[in-house]
Amino acid sequence: MKLVSIAVKGRRTYGIRTDRGVVDLGRRFGSRLPDLKALLAAGALAQAQEFLDATPDYAEPELSFLPPVDQPAKIFCVGMNYAEKRAEFGETGSAPTLFIRFPDSQTGHGCPVLKPAASDEFDYEGELAVVIGTAGRRIPRDRALDHVAGYSCYMDGSVRDWQHGWYTAGKNWQQTGAFGPWIVTADEVPDPHALAIRTYLNGRTVQDDNTGNMIHRIPALIEYISTFSALSPGDVIITGSPGGVGKKRTPPLFLKEGDVVEVEIERIGRLSNRVVRDAIAA
Template sequence: MKLVSFEYQGRPGWGIAEEQGLRDMSAALPGIASLKALLAADALDAAREAAASAPSLAMDAVTLLPVIPDPSKIICCGLNYDEHRIESNNPERGHPTLFVRFADSQAAHGARVEHPPETTKLDYEAELAVVIGHGGRRIARDAAWSHVAGYACYNDISVRDWQKHSSQMTPGKNFPTTGSFGPWLVTRDEIDDLASLAIRSRLNGKVMQDAHLGDMIFDIPQLIEYISTFTPLSPGDVILTGTPGGVGLRRDPPVFMKPGDRIEVEIEKIGLLANPIV
């Protein structure tokens, strides 16, 4: 399934994306108000069963929201591809480099990403988002996949100068609308071989990043095991798994996004996330 969060005629909802539009599952299952609630209720099978009788909506009749608009946690892994680690002049590390993003910094597929007036260094970062289905604490690596609901595209946009103000990346990772998340959540059962999938970013149609998810230094089970050791994971929590090499800051000359640009993140079999910069 491809699960979306949206707003329709002033009300938030969630649904299942199809070729001709979407099924309004918030109308079919009124007791489940959001994707996060769906995951907390462990009701993916119920959604599949109810989809055929759910009302249909045209995609252009709704306003998409970030896949999970209100996750309890967004935990991001930096420097998780060797090419990016090397271009950033960082040494190898024995543990993931982690930081947090706030839920209210997110934007949906198609939404305008606002270029902050405080910077000239707005940078793209194509990433795979992993959404937690079953929560837990101290999750063993060999059990990690059973805690994953599915995957989405994410653009973990960086305000580079604010990111570099200190050793902590939080200010440069939390300007409003800089966490683009969408267009949908592809459930885990839809993907057979995640590691083989290509991940790319394109700026105004030009490929800027091009890698495979199998190039990660710390894979998804390692990340879930490590993160859940120090904090409980809950349904709807989001783990961002890092960006490949080719970011704008490390190009010669550097390439940063500016108003009028269009940035895309595409992950094979998962989706295409696109946003204009304004």
């Protein structure tokens, strides 16, 4: 099942994306389950599934995509989690490298990604996003995947010249992280570590790897993070980017106005965004 958050004529809602269109779950569940995060918190995926064969309410041209979880309480990002990426940056640490994104730094599929006016080093990073479905603390890794609602694509845009010794300042500019197009529920992804992951820039492949090459796998990441921070339904863990980022190319390959950046993950889908210069001057 593919779960989406959308806007239709200024109204925000969520639903099931099918080949025929989008079934509006927000209209069907009403105030009881007003958004996708509430659906996950209520453990209501089985109730949503009952509408898989319902007549769609919208065709995709009628709507715009929001980040699948529009306002997650927490967005944990994992850095240096693929062997090639670690080699590019000379990373040698053994513990997961973590940093935080804020919800207002996100945008949805098909929406503009903003290149900050203050930077000429805006970089692409394609990643697998894990969406938590069941709350937990100190979750053991052998039960960690039971807490996952599903998976999505993420373009974790990096403002490299603002990564001042750490990542936070380079990762939280408005609309620099694209998330979507939808969440594919975990039952449709039997092994999240057997997925081809690719990033395209203007149709050219710039990253090409497999999630099986993660250094710290998803169960280990959930165990590690939940040791110090409780995880809640709708929380997002972005699991790291493969090698091939623009900063480490010769010459460097940074995003510029008009570029189209896409992240495609096997079994999940293809996230696509155009780069637009932020109209607010530095």
